[in-house]
Amino acid sequence: MLPALKLASRILDEPQILTYIKGALKKSLTQINDDEAANKAGQPLYTFSNEPLKDWTSEEIWHTLWTLRECITFRFSAHLPYGCMAMCGGGDTGSMIAIGAHSAKITLSNQFFGVFRRKLKASQFSKPWNPGTHDESAVLRSQFAFAVTLVHEVMHALWLTSNPAYVQHYAPTNPSQWVNRLEPFYRDGRMNELGACWETHVFGGNIHMLGYPHGAIMPYGLTTVPFPGTWEFYPSVINRGNPRKWGHGWQTTYPIQMKHIRKMFTNEMWDEVQRYGIKRLRRERKLGYRSYVDSKYPALAAGKAVSGQAPSPTSSVDSKEGEEDHQGVVRREPPTATEGNSFVIVS
Numbered sequence: 001m002l003p004a005l006k007l008a009s010r011i012l013d014e015p016q017i018l019t020y021i022k023g024a025l026k027k028s029l030t031q032i033n034d035d036e037a038a039n040k041a042g043q044p045l046y047t048f049s050n051e052p053l054k055d056w057t058s059e060e061i062w063h064t065l066w067t068l069r070e071c072i073t074f075r076f077s078a079h080l081p082y083g084c085m086a087m088c089g090g091g092d093t094g095s096m097i098a099i100g101a102h103s104a105k106i107t108l109s110n111q112f113f114g115v116f117r118r119k120l121k122a123s124q125f126s127k128p129w130n131p132g133t134h135d136e137s138a139v140l141r142s143q144f145a146f147a148v149t150l151v152h153e154v155m156h157a158l159w160l161t162s163n164p165a166y167v168q169h170y171a172p173t174n175p176s177q178w179v180n181r182l183e184p185f186y187r188d189g190r191m192n193e194l195g196a197c198w199e200t201h202v203f204g205g206n207i208h209m210l211g212y213p214h215g216a217i218m219p220y221g222l223t224t225v226p227f228p229g230t231w232e233f234y235p236s237v238i239n240r241g242n243p244r245k246w247g248h249g250w251q252t253t254y255p256i257q258m259k260h261i262r263k264m265f266t267n268e269m270w271d272e273v274q275r276y277g278i279k280r281l282r283r284e285r286k287l288g289y290r291s292y293v294d295s296k297y298p299a300l301a302a303g304k305a306v307s308g309q310a311p312s313p314t315s316s317v318d319s320k321e322g323e324e325d326h327q328g329v330v331r332r333e334p335p336t337a338t339e340g341n342s343f344v345i346v347s
Ligand SMILES: [Zn+2]
Pocket: 152, 156, 193, 194, 195, 196
C-alpha cells in the first residue's frame, strides 16, 4: 500500500494538478444558467475551471490540504455496493476548514488489502487467456488504481469540508435539514462529479479495470473511460441531459500500457510532468475501443453504468482470423449489437 500512498501524495503535491482544486474551491464560482438542472437540484448550480496558482494561493491550497487531515477519516469496509471501490460522505463532526461545513468520511473497499497482502491473486480470477495474467503487474495496477481512487475521494472531501452546509430558504433553520452544497460542474460539463472530472482532466478518462471481476483485483489491465462522455447515469450527480443531446453518441476508451503505469511510480515521470505538463500523465492513444450508444441499444443502463462496466478483453477483441485490414485494425459498421452494445475497434 505504501507505493500507492506515496503516489497519491505526489499527485496532490503537483502544482499543475492543484490548479483544478484551486478552481473548484474558489469563492464565488460562476452560476450556471440552467433552470431545469437547478430546479432538479433544488439549489443554484455553479461551474469552475482551473485557476493558476500564484505564490500566495498555492500556500492557501496546501494549507487546506494540510488542514484536511484533521477533518477526514478513512476506513475500510467489505460492504460497499458491487463494483464500488470507495465512497465519500459527511463525517460526524464539523470541518476545520470552513465553519458550518461537515467533516468527511472516506470508505474504501477492503479488497485492496487482500490484493496488497497477496491474499487475492489476480491470476486465480482470470480466464485462461494469452499471454495470461502476470500477478505482480496486476498488483501494480491495483496500487495505481488505489492512488487514483484516494485522490478522487479527496476531491469530494475537499468540497465537503470547504463549503458550509446549505440552508434552503424554505426550510426551518434546523441543522439536520441542512443540505450539502452540490459540487460544481467542471467547465460547464454535463455532470457534476469532482472526482470523475478530475480523473478525466488528468488522465484523459476515468481509470477503469478491463473485464471482470470488478473490484481491486485487476487481472487484465486498465483503461480510460471519458467522463461524463456517454454515461447516462451516475450516482449522486445532477445530470444535465441525455449524452446524445450533448453530441456524445460514441465513446472511445484506450487501454493504459503497463510501462505507463510503472512509470507513474518513478521520479522520471514527475520530472517530465514538471517540465512538459500533466499531458505526460495521459496514456498513449494507440488502439482504442469504441462503443456506440443508440436509443435502440441502451448501452449504459443504470445498473451497469454504476458498477463501472468497462469492455473486457474477451468481448472486445471479438475478431476472426484474417478479418483485419492492411493496418491490422478490425473495423465493423455499427450496429452489431451484443448484449445491448455494438462494438467497433478503432485505431
Ligand atoms: Zn466520485
